Amino acid sequence: MNYLTYLPVWDKLNKSQQDTLKNSAVKRKFKKTEILHNESADCTGLILVISGQLRAFTISDDGREITMYRLFERDICLFSASCIMNSIQFDITIAAEKDSEVLVIPSEVYKSIMEVSAPLANYTNEVMASRFSDVMWLIDQVMWKSFDKRLAEFILNESNIEGTDILKITHETIGNHLGNPREVVTRMLKYFVNERLILLSRGTIEIIDKVGLEKITE
């Protein structure tokens, strides 16, 4: 199985470029919680997810983490290969959230093809723009508007009020309480699900990590 066909532009590469990628890419397995790439590592290579789930995050000086984005099957991570571009002047850490299998493409190989292939360069642009959008959303909602705090507080309050960890409430109602559109509530609740703080099912929100929610409100 050639997992490189997961690249949407695979068919737009010529035979020689395809062969170069095939001969250099290496399959690797990572256990849940294992670190694939850390901030100090220079250039691990591009990571193409075959199966499992990865998390990209930064770590503060005092050890706090913040999730920038997640990577699922067929997703590719550029920032584990920051040396492919001079202008990538930041570092992230990537860890396996589930047992994962990935394909690592050496940075210099990818770079050499990207420099001559408009399709690969444009695909790389789209990947970066997509991550950029994730991060802008994070700035907007989590950091700047502190909507995460307000939502966590609201959930904890409701739980206290109702005397249960399973809340029967719609996203729309929460939005009305907090003055935010329903979609914003839904997106942040999904973020909480990813952070394993709550579970969502039709019409209910179940708190599974009260301490985690309380930490957010601090």
Next chain:
Amino acid sequence: MNYLTYLPVWDKLNKSQQDTLKNSAVKRKFKKTEILHNESADCTGLILVISGQLRAFTISDDGREITMYRLFERDICLFSASCIMNSIQFDITIAAEKDSEVLVIPSEVYKSIMEVSAPLANYTNEVMASRFSDVMWLIDQVMWKSFDKRLAEFILNESNIEGTDILKITHETIGNHLGNPREVVTRMLKYFVNERLILLSRGTIEIIDKVGLEKITE
């Protein structure tokens, strides 16, 4: 004068691509504080700065602004042309900070060339990576670590202690006080200069907007 030569990859475009760009780019002038592009505008086009200074920022629901990055002579702004990529899913506002002259390149023209030109696509990648790095720095320093608060507090305290708005102190010393490397202090001080809160000269920091600094510490 052909300002399109400000594009570092100009010479790597073919004659027909160069002509297409030349014939479509439009020179425009903006007065200080004028808005070039706002969040609701769909696709103003790529903005290449000929002279002056622009600021890219987002606005919260309650009207607060945060500067994402600044654009100087020869800089180009992609995000005023978000339609060139499907994956750009966020909006920014761009305003002139000084009287500015810019070249607006229509999005569809730029896109059509980028799709076939590896040099232009790779240049676009570098521009995006550079802005991404700015934003990651902002997350890291301003929002997450709240270093802006700590630094503003420190400057105000020192000013109170010394009884003057002109502080004689090195960036290194401040770094030692706050437990941050000198470069981080310098970078944040320059951010404060850009925000017109302080003036920097050799060995001194002059507070020019005390209220602004106090707002940051809130």
